[in-house]
Amino acid sequence: MISTTYLNLEKQSAVNVGAEHTAREIMQQPQLWLDVLALIASQKIELESFLNPLYSLPNLRIILTGAGSSAFIGEAAAGLVQSSTGVITQAIPTTDIVTHPELAFNKAIPTLLVSFARSGNSPESVETVHLADEYVDDIYHLVITCNRDGELAEYVKNHKGNSYCLLLPEEANDKSLAMTGSFTSMLLSILVIAQLKNLGNVGEKVIAVSEHADEFFAKHLGDFMEIAGSQFDRVIFLGSGPMLGVARECHLKLQELTDGQVVCKHDSFLGFRHGPRAVVNEKSLLVFLFSNDPHVYQYERDLAASLAQDSRSLPIITYGAWYSDDFRSIINLAPRTSSCSAGEFRILSATLIGQLLGFYKCLNLGLKPDNPSISGAISRVVQGVNIYRKEK
Template sequence: MPISNHASTELDRVIQTLYTFQEIMQQPDLWLNTVERVRAAVEQLNLTTRLANVRVLLTGAGTSAYAAASIAAAWPRAVAVPTTDLLVDAERYLADMDVVISLARSGNSPESAAVVKRVRAVRPEILQLAITCNEESTLSQSGLDGLIVLDPKTNDRSLVMTSSFSNLVLAGLALARSDEIASTVGAVSKRVAELLPSINISCERISADVRDRVVILASSPFRGWTCEAGLKLLEMTAGHFSVVTESFLGLRHGPMSFVKPQTLVLCLLSNDPVRRMYEVDLIRELRAKKIGRLVGITQATEENAAEAGDLFDNVLPAVAPHLPDDLRTSFEIVTPQLLGYHLSLSIGLNPDNPSPDGIINRVVQGVRIYPVTSDRG
């Protein structure tokens, strides 16, 4: 049977996508390596002692900032501040801090090295570490006290960050909650590898019906996941789809006005019973108002299959439903990554370079670093 022109065009687009799909699908193969690299660095740098009972500030820009937020949610006494804020307001954010940990894929964004220098100028006694996917970077050579370098395969070649995000988050979690991560990463990696092919097919089907807007919902431990999921859809579709990210409870306070009958509403459900009750209430409200095409990321079992079918138009499997919510982000992010990938293809873009006009770039450009004056108020 001859291939139609439409099918041939679609095939050409997929073939031209050299990196993104591979970088999404490779993630389970990299997670064990990331945990092992962190373990080795902890021993080499004596971090078990140096990070005990300290105030930690995690920082990064864009996707790396969302990685920082995801780690901070699981790390007692830690906070996340984007480099884009820390650079211009270092004095405010560094008060009472003992450690700053920078996160970066390339480590070549202008803010990355500038923040290290700024922290050193304001609080020279602060311990400065970095987790990066690129050993040969400006950040790596900026005078840090310690560096954790991830497998070079995590240094995504695509414009968008996928495996770099999940591995940066996992590395930070391995610092914060080492025993829990070490005891679970093997089983979760195996489960994700088994589920990815079917999740990929489901995301392709769901993407075909997305019209013009998307809402992404999750509860507070997933705030970094929610922001990153929204960013993946925006980046890979060059802003073609309007995206709102919110908490389930927060949606009622105004953003629900964004939800129309055909709006895709992607819901990541908590495994905490109290959070989940609030989440289900909101989903039932959307059902009653007949707004939103509801897609749930949840663990569908024989016991709750009827409820899942009642709540959602489509159900995607949660890949780490048995972990505490604050340890799930690095694994559950694979689903919105694949959804963004298929949305990109559906509108004729190449996910490797969805901004061919250079509106955004793999490494941020155009940032001028200014000296800080001594009379600053």
């Protein structure tokens, strides 16, 4: 009898420690990405029929929105979407739009609102769609969601003239509290959709990052288990451009899965010099998420080299460092020369770092990854949010 294992835990052991869903949902991502790619390819004609007329609109604006991790998708993707489509693109969280819609929207500018939602039931996400309808004359909606029964999916069913819903595979609808596969599959979706006209080339990159993630799991799970057993209570994630959004997601994932016992921070490499570096203490773990752009890497390398010389000999994890550079890292993931074929999609595998650190540190602290919040202060779908109508 062949036993099923997830992240080096046998299935029954994972069940016993409250980790089954999270472990499976992290581990299945490489295949899930291929499934999402196939799904989008199967809807290519319909998506182009919806999007191409919008791209021809003068002054079209794209807003990427969501709450929590779903907002960080937009932060990571905005620049890449703008580069691919040639359309001004901004990431604005639903949590900002709900309180200040008049600052987020411009009534006279045609707008495509892209909503990312695992459940599609978060009060802010639902309200943001309605506010967009109210505050923008020429509004269009692209909903990317993991839940066919969510309110956002239902909204599109009733507004087909100006809306499109990409419903992701059921495997993307995480059952655990922390968003893992749902985050990366929605991030992947918008990157692919922004490059529909180059789907063949995009497909090669998605396959490359899927293969890299499989290699990641095969080679490095033991490393993450060992790191999780070390004494750190503060983790700083640094990234630039799209990697900054991923750093923010890694920050949240680790902090969320450890129920706040590990405090995290994220920043850009250049921004970290301007004061935030003061947060580093002797129990800090540093994570460098390097760019694959040689020009950007020069700036990142300078700060990384400085931190590597810190007299406290802080543990460092690097992602994408050049082989020739020595940052005294305890683990170097995805050397630049082996990840270049994935191009901009390498931000997907970088996201795994926060997920795995969070998962194993959660177990190390005696918490349950599927539901790490002892007090119940955080939940799978946010609770306690009242929506108030704003008088104009």
